Amino acid sequence: ASILFGITCLLCELNSSLAFSSRASSSIITSWSSSVAHIIEHIVSPPPLQVTPLNELTNTRIPGPDGVDILAYTATNNNGDGKNTIILLHEFFGLNPSIVEKAELLAKDLGCTVIAPDTFRGTVTDFVPKAIWLALTTPQERVNDDLDAVCRFLGCNTDSAKKLAVVGFCYGGGKAIRYTTQRKHDAATVVFYGSPVTDVNELQRLNAPVCGIFGNQDAQFSSSLLDNFQSSLNDAGVDNDIRVYSGVGHAFWKDVSQIERRDQPQTDAYNQCTTFLREFFSSSTMRVDDTIKEAAATSSTTIKSRFLDSLDRPYDLNQGSKERTGLLNDLIQNGDSIQQPGSLESFMPVAPGRWRVIYAPHMTTMSGLAGGEFSVQYDLNDDGTIVSHAKCNFPFYKGFLSVSGSFGSVNNEVCRVDFDEAWIKASNHENDEPYPNIQSVPDSILKSLIRNLGKAAFIEPFAVFPISFLDSETIVFDFELLGTRICARKE
Numbered sequence: 001a002s003i004l005f006g007i008t009c010l011l012c013e014l015n016s017s018l019a020f021s022s023r024a025s026s027s028i029i030t031s032w033s034s035s036v037a038h039i040i041e042h043i044v045s046p047p048p049l050q051v052t053p054l055n056e057l058t059n060t061r062i063p064g065p066d067g068v069d070i071l072a073y074t075a076t077n078n079n080g081d082g083k084n085t086i087i088l089l090h091e092f093f094g095l096n097p098s099i100v101e102k103a104e105l106l107a108k109d110l111g112c113t114v115i116a117p118d119t120f121r122g123t124v125t126d127f128v129p130k131a132i133w134l135a136l137t138t139p140q141e142r143v144n145d146d147l148d149a150v151c152r153f154l155g156c157n158t159d160s161a162k163k164l165a166v167v168g169f170c171y172g173g174g175k176a177i178r179y180t181t182q183r184k185h186d187a188a189t190v191v192f193y194g195s196p197v198t199d200v201n202e203l204q205r206l207n208a209p210v211c212g213i214f215g216n217q218d219a220q221f222s223s224s225l226l227d228n229f230q231s232s233l234n235d236a237g238v239d240n241d242i243r244v245y246s247g248v249g250h251a252f253w254k255d256v257s258q259i260e261r262r263d264q265p266q267t268d269a270y271n272q273c274t275t276f277l278r279e280f281f282s283s284s285t286m287r288v289d290d291t292i293k294e295a296a297a298t299s300s301t302t303i304k305s306r307f308l309d310s311l312d313r314p315y316d317l318n319q320g321s322k323e324r325t326g327l328l329n330d331l332i333q334n335g336d337s338i339q340q341p342g343s344l345e346s347f348m349p350v351a352p353g354r355w356r357v358i359y360a361p362h363m364t365t366m367s368g369l370a371g372g373e374f375s376v377q378y379d380l381n382d383d384g385t386i387v388s389h390a391k392c393n394f395p396f397y398k399g400f401l402s403v404s405g406s407f408g409s410v411n412n413e414v415c416r417v418d419f420d421e422a423w424i425k426a427s428n429h430e431n432d433e434p435y436p437n438i439q440s441v442p443d444s445i446l447k448s449l450i451r452n453l454g455k456a457a458f459i460e461p462f463a464v465f466p467i468s469f470l471d472s473e474t475i476v477f478d479f480e481l482l483g484t485r486i487c488a489r490k491e
Contacts, residue, residue, distance in 0.1 A: 089172025094124030203236035320361030400434035422454020
């Protein structure tokens with residue numbers, strides 16, 4: 001039991017350590033539990049799919065970031081005025097004939113241009129595990145960059161008369177709401193059973209309405225989560241139309257033939273979407289309560305002081321609370337930290353030294369369930385190396401979990417960590433110290449086991465995490481896999 005728990009803690013500590021030296025945009029990325037639910041949904045009710053090569057399916061090539069062309073399908077309506085545009089984001093199977101048919105239907109019924117880009121950059125599948133892997137390993141920041149390129153191609157950035165809506169299904173629904181909250185604040189959003197954003201501070205950035213369409217039998221999204229989504233939109237002053245349809249689960253609108261047959265509730269959901277978009281395209285002003293959005297902006301210094309003052313233990317892990325989470329959100333919303341916090345130029349002057357995690361709700365929750373506690377510290381060095389130690393104090397395991405590696409920059413914008421070693425040290429002594437490096441650990445079968453497990457966990461999806469706030473003594477980064485934020489403080 002001790003070894004199994006140690007492995008669990010190691011993976012958890014690896015994730016939080018990897019998150020430390022990074023920067024950001026964005027996502028909640030779909031959680032592992034949601035992914036399992038997603039597999040079950042599609043096994044029970046598999047969608048009728050056909051995999052068509054993208055070069056046969058697409059009709060548009062868009063110059064993208066880093067010299068990579070983005071393939072897309074564009075549907076047009078000659079009766080439209082060319083001012084209204086929809087970006088249609090595919091589900092986790094990729095850009096397939098089902099999405100193309102939906103693009104054609106929306107263009108015909110709404111008299112607008114609909115463009116469906118390939119956000120997986122060349123991959124489409126009907127194999128659910130591969131689809132989940134694609135969804136988990138496609139970062140929101142890259143999707144945002146690709147969609148910015150699509151907007152430039154459409155002329156949305158230069159023509160103020162153009163109105164844009166971003167519509168997404170499943171994986172694409174989650175990417176849609178994150179793109180509009182993070183980049184394209186004046187675009188309307190339609191989320192078909194995608195991962196919601198419930199952070200009021202993030203939703204307050206929106207200058208256009210949101211439509212949400214879900215099924216009450218969807219294993220991914222609880223009724224409380226969907227209620228929270230709507231209440232957060234209301235608190236943020238964002239006009240919205242969120243509906244949950246009875247008797248259906250995830251991905252209940254599978255193809256256009258359901259609309260042609262007038263199946264229910266698919267037809268009602270489609271009518272909800274098109275009515276929402278017609279109202280948005282015809283409106284002269286955005287439907288957002290600006291008075292709420294302009295409520296008392298407090299300086300980042302004051303907010304940070306309030307957060308630090310709320311801590312019971314200034315340099316150790318503190319319990320999660322609604323107040324503390326809210327203050328971190330306010331800090332990120334109002335804070336003016338150093339420019340490009342993920343770049344090495346910004347990061348290196350403040351990074352070297354010892355940092356301690358002082359707030360991580362997922363870590364305190366796990367500690368409580370296990371009947372103990374643990375703390376995490378990071379030692380970052382001038383040569384770009386990092387050593388992280390998690391001290392564990394549980395009934396069935398006491399000691400340290402450690403990892404080491406190096407941190408750097410991706411395209412001079414996003415910091416990442418490349419860990420290459422992992423080790424543990426069991427100890428019952430309160431004042432004991434961890435092994436400083438892998439070379440200090442005595443050779444044993446357990447050392448080899450932990451070392452190999454660590455190497456197996458050091459994979460690309462866990463190497464780049466977003467930093468939301470950074471100054472000379474405080475860092476806040478997003479642990480998107482679990483949908484939480486972590487705050488560390490420099491000693």
